[in-house]
Amino acid sequence: MLISLNWIREFVDLPADLSAEELAERFTLVCAEVEGVEAIEVGASGLICAEILTIESIPGTRDLSAATLNVGSGSVDTMTAAPNLKAGDRVIYAPSGASVKALGTIADSTVADRPSSGMILPGDALGVAMAAREAIFLPPSIEPGTQLDPSSFDDWVVEVDNHSINHRPDLWGHYGIAREFAAIFNTPLKPYPVEPIEHLQDDALPEIPIEIDDADACPRYSAIMMKGVASQPAPLWMQLRLGHVGLRPIDGLVDLTNYIMLELGQPMHAFDGDMIDRIEVGTVTAGTKFTTLDNIERTLPDGALMITSNRRPVALAGIMGGLDTEISDTTQTMLLESANFHPHTIRKCAGFLSHRTDASARFEKSLDPAHTVLAIQRFVCLARNEYKQFKLAGRLSDAYPKPLPEISVMIDPAFVAKFMGHPVTRERITEILTALEFDVTDAGNSMQVRVPSFRATRDIEIEADIIEEVARYVGYNNIEPDYPEVVVRALEPNPQQQIERAALRVMVQGLGMTEVHDYIWYNTEWCNKIGYDPSDCLTLRNPAAAGMERLRQSLLPGLLRAANLNRYNFNEFKLVELGSAFPRTGDEHIERQRIAVVSATRSKTAEDQRLSDLKGAIETWAWQVVSRPVTFAAASPDASRPWEHSAKTAIVRIDGRDVGRISAVPLALRQRIDEHLAAWSMVWAEIDLVSLAGLDEQVSKLPPVPAFPEVDLDFSVLVDANRHYADICEEIARFNDALLRRVSFVDSYEGKSLPAGKRALTFRTRIGDTTRTLEDTHLVHFRQAFQSHIEAAGMELRTG
Amino acid sequence: MDLDKLQNQLSTLRAETTTAIAGVVTMDELRRLESQTTGKTGALGAWMATIKEFPPEQRGQVGKTLNQAKGELTKLFKDAGEKIKAGAAAAEASKASSYDPTLPGIRPPVGSFHPVTLVQLQVEAVFQRLGFLIETGPEMESEHYNFEALNIPKLHPARDMQDTFWLTNGKLLRTHTSPVQVRAMERHGTPLRVIAPGRCFRYETIDASHENTFHQVEGLMIDRNISIANLIAMMKLLLREVFSQELSIRLRPGYFPFVEPGFEMDMSCLICGGGGCATCKQSGWIEILPCGMVHPNVLRAGNIDPHEFTGFAFGLGLTRLAMMKYGVADIRGLNSGDLRALVPAGRISGTTVAEKPPC
Numbered sequence A: 001m002l003i004s005l006n007w008i009r010e011f012v013d014l015p016a017d018l019s020a021e022e023l024a025e026r027f028t029l030v031c032a033e034v035e036g037v038e039a040i041e042v043g044a045s046g047l048i049c050a051e052i053l054t055i056e057s058i059p060g061t062r063d064l065s066a067a068t069l070n071v072g073s074g075s076v077d078t079m080t081a082a083p084n085l086k087a088g089d090r091v092i093y094a095p096s097g098a099s100v101k102a103l104g105t106i107a108d109s110t111v112a113d114r115p116s117s118g119m120i121l122p123g124d125a126l127g128v129a130m131a132a133r134e135a136i137f138l139p140p141s142i143e144p145g146t147q148l149d150p151s152s153f154d155d156w157v158v159e160v161d162n163h164s165i166n167h168r169p170d171l172w173g174h175y176g177i178a179r180e181f182a183a184i185f186n187t188p189l190k191p192y193p194v195e196p197i198e199h200l201q202d203d204a205l206p207e208i209p210i211e212i213d214d215a216d217a218c219p220r221y222s223a224i225m226m227k228g229v230a231s232q233p234a235p236l237w238m239q240l241r242l243g244h245v246g247l248r249p250i251d252g253l254v255d256l257t258n259y260i261m262l263e264l265g266q267p268m269h270a271f272d273g274d275m276i277d278r279i280e281v282g283t284v285t286a287g288t289k290f291t292t293l294d295n296i297e298r299t300l301p302d303g304a305l306m307i308t309s310n311r312r313p314v315a316l317a318g319i320m321g322g323l324d325t326e327i328s329d330t331t332q333t334m335l336l337e338s339a340n341f342h343p344h345t346i347r348k349c350a351g352f353l354s355h356r357t358d359a360s361a362r363f364e365k366s367l368d369p370a371h372t373v374l375a376i377q378r379f380v381c382l383a384r385n386e387y388k389q390f391k392l393a394g395r396l397s398d399a400y401p402k403p404l405p406e407i408s409v410m411i412d413p414a415f416v417a418k419f420m421g422h423p424v425t426r427e428r429i430t431e432i433l434t435a436l437e438f439d440v441t442d443a444g445n446s447m448q449v450r451v452p453s454f455r456a457t458r459d460i461e462i463e464a465d466i467i468e469e470v471a472r473y474v475g476y477n478n479i480e481p482d483y484p485e486v487v488v489r490a491l492e493p494n495p496q497q498q499i500e501r502a503a504l505r506v507m508v509q510g511l512g513m514t515e516v517h518d519y520i521w522y523n524t525e526w527c528n529k530i531g532y533d534p535s536d537c538l539t540l541r542n543p544a545a546a547g548m549e550r551l552r553q554s555l556l557p558g559l560l561r562a563a564n565l566n567r568y569n570f571n572e573f574k575l576v577e578l579g580s581a582f583p584r585t586g587d588e589h590i591e592r593q594r595i596a597v598v599s600a601t602r603s604k605t606a607e608d609q610r611l612s613d614l615k616g617a618i619e620t621w622a623w624q625v626v627s628r629p630v631t632f633a634a635a636s637p638d639a640s641r642p643w644e645h646s647a648k649t650a651i652v653r654i655d656g657r658d659v660g661r662i663s664a665v666p667l668a669l670r671q672r673i674d675e676h677l678a679a680w681s682m683v684w685a686e687i688d689l690v691s692l693a694g695l696d697e698q699v700s701k702l703p704p705v706p707a708f709p710e711v712d713l714d715f716s717v718l719v720d721a722n723r724h725y726a727d728i729c730e731e732i733a734r735f736n737d738a739l740l741r742r743v744s745f746v747d748s749y750e751g752k753s754l755p756a757g758k759r760a761l762t763f764r765t766r767i768g769d770t771t772r773t774l775e776d777t778h779l780v781h782f783r784q785a786f787q788s789h790i791e792a793a794g795m796e797l798r799t800g
Numbered sequence B: 001m002d003l004d005k006l007q008n009q010l011s012t013l014r015a016e017t018t019t020a021i022a023g024v025v026t027m028d029e030l031r032r033l034e035s036q037t038t039g040k041t042g043a044l045g046a047w048m049a050t051i052k053e054f055p056p057e058q059r060g061q062v063g064k065t066l067n068q069a070k071g072e073l074t075k076l077f078k079d080a081g082e083k084i085k086a087g088a089a090a091a092e093a094s095k096a097s098s099y100d101p102t103l104p105g106i107r108p109p110v111g112s113f114h115p116v117t118l119v120q121l122q123v124e125a126v127f128q129r130l131g132f133l134i135e136t137g138p139e140m141e142s143e144h145y146n147f148e149a150l151n152i153p154k155l156h157p158a159r160d161m162q163d164t165f166w167l168t169n170g171k172l173l174r175t176h177t178s179p180v181q182v183r184a185m186e187r188h189g190t191p192l193r194v195i196a197p198g199r200c201f202r203y204e205t206i207d208a209s210h211e212n213t214f215h216q217v218e219g220l221m222i223d224r225n226i227s228i229a230n231l232i233a234m235m236k237l238l239l240r241e242v243f244s245q246e247l248s249i250r251l252r253p254g255y256f257p258f259v260e261p262g263f264e265m266d267m268s269c270l271i272c273g274g275g276g277c278a279t280c281k282q283s284g285w286i287e288i289l290p291c292g293m294v295h296p297n298v299l300r301a302g303n304i305d306p307h308e309f310t311g312f313a314f315g316l317g318l319t320r321l322a323m324m325k326y327g328v329a330d331i332r333g334l335n336s337g338d339l340r341a342l343v344p345a346g347r348i349s350g351t352t353v354a355e356k357p358p359c
């Protein structure tokens, strides 16, 4: 929202010694954020009003016209590129020797072989937002030759952040901003200049009947019939102010309604008065069609609020008028609407139609119903002063079926001070609130604060709202920082949070992984690339882009994408990501925190070694994070997930629970991504952290150091090559002997020295006796016992 | 055997041994030779065994002679050993003089946290020191926790400020970490001190400084007498710890429906020190910390009586903090998975000799 300081100064005397930047900073600290301050420095000198006597376009040029102007002292010929000029228009003229900063000093010249005296100035050279070369029209009250006050063109414009005033409908107009400035500088706010209400209530004039069907949707509707505003330009000062805050001047009527909207926040709409003799406000059913004045036929949603006249739709309430009843050049009388609508009704409809207008944006902010009549009073006041032809053609119609409830808040000054953590007196509270037009009365120890209607539509409801008013004027930066005194309380820790931190820390700091982040939605193009069908995923209704609608069920596709990206720059890397995935469980998708790893190296023969390393890493990780061992169970590969190797996939199991999967990226997929990846080994693991959260700590005891030496004996067990380690382990774990302390795995060997179809698994046994040193006979007996156990299980020991 | 003959033979042994030692280079050879000469089974050992063959009156003299010879031989070996060791030590020292003691080491592969995680861990550590619990909440959130419980009813204009990703199951991707406020109130009651870091999502166009996926940390403190003065003190402390320096701050009004009053906290610009530069848009201030006093409606949503308890809440952009701290110019690198955007080159592997950043 752009604010003109010229405009503000009409209502409040701002300190002359403060720069615009300093004013903006004070406003930022007390009221709302200023995003920028811009000087409008036109540097006008010698500009006058000129009337166009004749104008004709020059053949053979695209947009040049030759005009004869009445400049008061006589007539001059000038060339102009301004569009839409006609005889009788009054424009801003720079005679030779006049100047503006944007164009320099204007001199007589020759254009298209014709002499051109001076220049008709375009709006954009005067700091007014207009289309290129478009001229500003002056009203007939300014005589040709009149010198235009150079200082009226200069201004300061302050941009207030819209988000920071979303909750303050009163700040969507200059008068509301001026009220804050008056309070900031403790200086009076001038009364809002309006036509006395009695002047609008002439019984001799007719009144338009208003019928409101839905008082919740339209709490108030005011209207009045008038003549003589439309057919002439608005006063120059009004056009300049509008132009400074970014609104293009259009004509006397539109400019005046826009002006009041920017001053008071109240949108108004003018109907062709000849076509309307009564007003009804009500909702329509879905599918109703209506053509708005931008000549678009719109299909309305159910519950859309319409203005009708004799049941004929004439406006989409609070959003836009209808094409049929638009003001035209032949319009004699017009009906001015100034209404109050429920914000949700307008917001829903504008949202449905994807058609938000300046008006609807304001209605969405909960406007003060008192402003409907006030805006009309202001309109009449300005029109009477500035438009010679203006005349009322009716008296004020005002339907107000649902008056705004008055809001009164009780505050306790002691609590206000305690809440702020800063002393403040009753007197200071009263002073601040009174400056903001709150009405304060004592009520015993408390104070009763009556909220003015322009703050009572949603903004101020409770004591905390009043405290904000007091505190921001006391000055947030005057409050001394003060540490709170706390009550000690041991809160129950969040197991999910704990496991996430530990899981990531061990992967990164313990195991040398590098953390990456990906989006939580799949890139469908990449899914296609890797041959993965993501159609079972939970989807976004409004994805960031096509192909980004599916929430990931696994972290692997994204990690593979990252791996493929990094292989251009690194020969070896280990990536880890911790994040949410949304796998399907039954009928719904649920959020699960996962941790996933991809370990890659530019070597095609390293895959099994890499997989062993990763399994070892996962085992170490599990000891560190959940103090438990991991086992790897054979998994039937899931064909829907192309990153799972058909032979090398295992289930990661902790405490008997399946918590994840580990595998190598098969050559088929690596080749599919890029044939260069055939020369790489890539292994991965993905673990669900939700199933590990909250496991209790398993304490490993530290038994006494053995008093007598213990001995290691290795055994190589010869097994069928296709038998799984996990099976053999089960057999070995069943072996019991009084001397046995521990069995551990050494390695798995396949080679020419073994019989075909066999491999050797080597296990190391540690044996010892708590009462004596072992002797050879003990070892021999143990060896025999172990051998019998192995043979009984249908295996044999490898000898030699 | 007589004494003279023995003495002759011992002289011969001494002479032969001296010659043999002269040809020895290593300690191993020397020890072998010593064992062959003076050991149990060596030449001297064999004569020691013959001592009984001498007449009893000569035995004392023989023993004395043999022991003397053994002492002499042992000394020969000891001296030779010292000489070999000294030679080896000198040779080693001489050889090592070609070693370059300034060569760098060979680094074991190390991991690295994501820059956002690094600042997150730092912020968590600050608050853990202050007795705050770390909480989490789901990224797939309900409208209730993301909006309604935070005093943002349907059709509230504030929903415009948080363009939302909606899911087909009726839920949404949380637009901020604030839903954890009410979840934490429900979980723990009062008094309460928590922070909740996490990933958030806003439907917006991505460019070098805007992301639709980013991290925040939420903070919440509720007790019987929490005041604005408390909030200011704690926020000031937070910024000092995070930026490891004393900073000027200022507080100004800000609007967030779930706090009342709401504030924006600015800190003095770290680039220009407050004088004004491009980073701070010439204002000298950087908007860093939206915060405020918890709205009574939010306390009620968390089953807390606003007449009994007050509190403050804040939100800190971790992604933005990481960008400031590590000088990340393009936010898109953070979710790219490209290690070059995430880890300083010298952190991954190898030893840096010189950095020549492009200018």
Ligand SMILES: [Zn+2]
Binding pocket: B269, B270, B271, B272, B273, B274, B275, B276, B277, B278, B279, B280, B281, B282, B284, B285
């Ligand atoms: Zn700066």
